[in-house]
Amino acid sequence: MTISTGQQYALAIDLGGTKVEAALVDPTGAVYAPSRFRAATGPQKSSDELALAVDEVLALALAALPADAQLLGVGIGSAGPINEAEGKVSPLNLPVWREYPLRDQVVASVPDGTPVTLRMDGICITLAEHWVGxxxxxxxxxxxxxxxxxxxxxxxxxxxxxxxxxxxxxxxxxxxxxxxxxxxxxxxxxxxxxxxxxxxxxxxxxxxxxxxxxxxxxxxxxxxxxxxxxxxxxxxxxxxxxxxxxxxxxxxxxxxxxxxxxxxxxxxxxxxxxxxxxxxxxxxxxxxxxxxTGLSSDGPLIGAAALIHRSAVVA
Amino acid sequence: MTISTGQQYALAIDLGGTKVEAALVDPTGAVYAPSRFRAATGPQKSSDELALAVDEVLALALAALPADAQLLGVGIGSAGPINEAEGKVSPLNLPVWREYPLRDQVVASVPDGTPVTLRMDGICITLAEHWVGxxxxxxxxxxxxxxxxxxxxxxxxxxxxxxxxxxxxxxxxxxxxxxxxxxxxxxxxxxxxxxxxxxxxxxxxxxxxxxxxxxxxxxxxxxxxxxxxxxxxxxxxxxxxxxxxxxxxxxxxxxxxxxxxxxxxxxxxxxxxxxxxxxxxxxxxxxxxxxxTGLSSDGPLIGAAALIHRSAVVA
Missing domain, CATH: 3.30.420.40 (ATPase, nucleotide binding domain)
Structure with a gap:
């Protein structure tokens, strides 16, 4: 007897100086295309506008989760510097965000108990190269x-x-x-x-x-x-x-x-x-x-998803 | 009832461009002074002379092991570069030794089954700073x-x-x-x-x-x-x-x-x-x-001994 539990996805978020993207990524490192959304960031945005951009792509990607699928966790890759212990980000090119509690914001937007891991975007890229690149x-x-x-x-x-x-x-x-x-x-x-x-x-x-x-x-x-x-x-x-x-x-x-x-x-x-x-x-x-690089432009999202799917290699 | 098993020592060897030293080191990171010996190395020595210098200090330090003491293993710190997988050393300042099988030489000189670990001297120094420095x-x-x-x-x-x-x-x-x-x-x-x-x-x-x-x-x-x-x-x-x-x-x-x-x-x-x-x-x-540094001149030997006494932090 086999039980079909549906696909197990990680929700990946990539925050950069010009845009934020989110998507569901499957255990093989493939981005689930209908779940991929982006919004502009940039130094001219206010802190509230940046927070809204993140909320927006996160909600859209999450809404694309198929009914029979499971959300394993959320991986966030952010432009640095970051404060990993406190889940805060201070992206050099987003000066209004200094020690901004990005991880807490994401935790508040996903079902209770969903694991949320934040790392610098460069670490995520490296995870993606190591995984599928x-x-x-x-x-x-x-x-x-x-x-x-x-x-x-x-x-x-x-x-x-x-x-x-x-x-x-x-x-x-x-x-x-x-x-x-x-x-x-x-x-x-x-x-x-x-x-x-x-x-x-x-x-x-x-x-x-x-x-x-x-x-x-x-x-x-x-x-x-x-x-x-x-x-x-x-x-x-x-x-x-x-x-x-x-x-x-x-x-x-x-x-x-x-x-x-x-x-x-x-x-x-x-x-x-x-x-x-x-x-x-x-x-x-x-x-x-x-x-x-062995990666397509999906690299940063795949890397953020690796924080969840490949947690055994994430220190 | 307590059973006295005597002291548990690591035998430390530090190989450098001018000298090789050996000593027994206890689990607190203290060098057992009567077991400490040194011999000259240097670029003017032949390969046989270098091998003899190592054998000599190793044998003298080993002979100083008290009768009721136990030898846990041998840690070797060597000037680099080294070939860790094969246990070979190529110290920049000892040009006659290139891919010299130092670990095998040491293994042959200690009781069968004694663990022998080789690392670069800089790693040993860092282990010593981390342990007692x-x-x-x-x-x-x-x-x-x-x-x-x-x-x-x-x-x-x-x-x-x-x-x-x-x-x-x-x-x-x-x-x-x-x-x-x-x-x-x-x-x-x-x-x-x-x-x-x-x-x-x-x-x-x-x-x-x-x-x-x-x-x-x-x-x-x-x-x-x-x-x-x-x-x-x-x-x-x-x-x-x-x-x-x-x-x-x-x-x-x-x-x-x-x-x-x-x-x-x-x-x-x-x-x-x-x-x-x-x-x-x-x-x-x-x-x-x-x-x-928080170390005395014993640092390199303490670090080599840490390869044995502190093996949990040695990757």
Whole structure:
């Protein structure tokens, strides 16, 4: 005799600087399309408007739960920094939210007793790479996003590294030798300040490039523009250097990299690999694999859902 | 009725670039003084001579085991890199040993069935700080040695980070923004190449300092020599910068720092803290404590013994 209990879903929420998304995700890591909703966030919104955006996508996704299906829990991935112990978020690009009790808000909107787990978005991305992406089969993985900013997360020894405050994984604020670009964190020479999409465009413009977006930089690169070529090399080398530093510190197997600017040209990855290869006398550093993300644009939601479906690897 | 079983000891071995030491260590982390022996290593020794030095201190320490005492196991801390899975060592400063099967050698010299665990020395130091030193009571600790080189180890979430090859903890090869000093690993701007004792002396000499040792630099500092003062600031800032990078990546509670050059002046620590404080918009970075080691010169042996006595926190 078999009992059909229906599908078991995790409700995933991904909160970022420009949008919040929610969806139901099944135990294979597939997003249930009819349950996927998004709403705008952004620095111009009030705290109440942000809260409403979250409530809205959460309610819509929850309402899409099929009658015979079960809700296992809610996973929230948020732009950092966060305060994991208290379930609060302070996303750098949503300045009205500082120590905002996002987890409590979500708990209040779901059935009593539903588990709700909050982690930084970079950790969620890394969980997704490890579950269904390029990091599958590896125990020591860094997921990275190279986009407007540079972020990431770590899985070491097969489990996530969250840290005492929940902010482990800020690879964007690891420094690059030789660089001194001022960084919003207060430091200088952080790889985000050197090699994010906007900062690579800035560097190119300082060297004579006329465009103003990563897309234009990519087009110029493909057209053979020497400044665009130098800018991509500059960014790729910087990213490779922090991968070498991170591998020296935590001995990674593989780094999986996504985010808009990571697609500027596949050659970006060659420059990263060349920078790591310079550490020729440390085979444990040069052994690290650097690969493009294995995830679609569903990655952040899949990663948030992994907080529930893959709780055994979530520390 | 109580049964006296005598003391339970771990046999600790610490292999470094200039010496190898062995001793019995009790479950409180105290070295049993009559069992402590050392022999010289060094780049001028042959492989057989190195093996003999290890055998010698191991046999002497083992012979000091009291008749009613029990040997729980052997912990070996070795200069890196190592190959943890195969129990082999390739200490940078002992070039004749590359993938040398140190663990097998030790296994052959102790009673059958005795557990033997090998880890990088930086991980052992960190275990010692966490057990009986400055890291006691913290779950996210980096131990650091600032001496001829710069090394370290990590305890995250209460357990050691070893990595797939056993080489996690190489904080000395994390890069420093703004620096470009060539490093023996093949990279440039690694903190070891900037701020180790010898490299700080080198920097001072390049700026007019006449001495040639860390001790002389410390004396000049205390005498108010402006170049020595600038050299200490240069080194302290660089070390602080990699602590900021490491804390961004793995969200540390505390960093405990020992090693000969760390004692050059307590002001060295103030420069580290000032560098970390620059990251003013990331409270999870600026919260990291930076403190001098809580260990005596027994630290490396206590840490190697912790591989046995504290196996629950050894990943």
């Amino acid at each position: 390029a990091g599958k089969g590896y125990n020591n993985v860094m997921g990275m996003i190279v986009s407007t900013g540079i972020g990431g997360g770590l899985i070491l020894g097969g489990v996530t590294v969250s840290g005492p405050t929940g902010n482990a994984g800020h690879i964007g604020h690891v420094e690059v030798a030789g660089m001194e670009d001022p960084c919003p964190c207060g430091g200088a020479g952080c790889v985000e300040a050197v090699a994010s999409g906007p900062n690579t465009v800035r560097w190119a413009r300082e060297h004579g490039f006329q465009g103003s977006t990563g897309e234009e930089l990519g087009a110029a690169y493909r057209a053979g523009d020497p400044v665009a070529i130098a800018a991509v090399e500059h960014a790729g080398r910087a990213i490779g250097q922090v991968i070498a530093s991170a591998t020296s510190l935590v001995d990674l197997d593989i780094v999986a990299i996504g985010g808009g600017f990571s697609h500027v040209t596949p050659d970006l990855f060659d420059h990263m690999r060349a920078a790591v290869a310079r550490r020729r006398n440390f085979s444990f550093v040069t052994k690290v694999k650097i690969v493009p | 400055a890291g006691k009571g913290y779950n996210n600790v980096m131990g650091m040695i600032v001496s001829t080189g710069i090394g370290g180890g990590l305890i995250l979430g209460g357990v050691t980070v070893s990595g797939p090859t056993g080489n996690a903890g190489h904080i000395g090869h994390v890069e420093v923004a703004g620096m470009e000093d060539p490093c023996p690993c093949g990279g440039a701007g690694c903190v070891e190449a900037v701020a180790s004792g010898p490299n700080t002396v080198r920097w001072a000499r390049e700026h007019g300092f006449q001495g040639s040792t860390g001790e002389e630099l410390g004396a000049a500092y205390r005498a108010g020599d402006p170049v020595a003062i600038a050299a200490v600031e240069h080194a302290g800032r660089a070390i602080g910068q990699v602590i900021a990078s490491a804390t961004s990546l793995v969200d540390l509670d505390i960093v405990a720092i020992g090693g000969g050059f760390s004692h050059v002046t307590p002001d060295l620590f103030d420069h580290m803290r000032a560098a970390v404080a620059r990251r003013r918009n990331f409270s999870f970075v600026t919260k990291v404590k930076i403190v001098p």
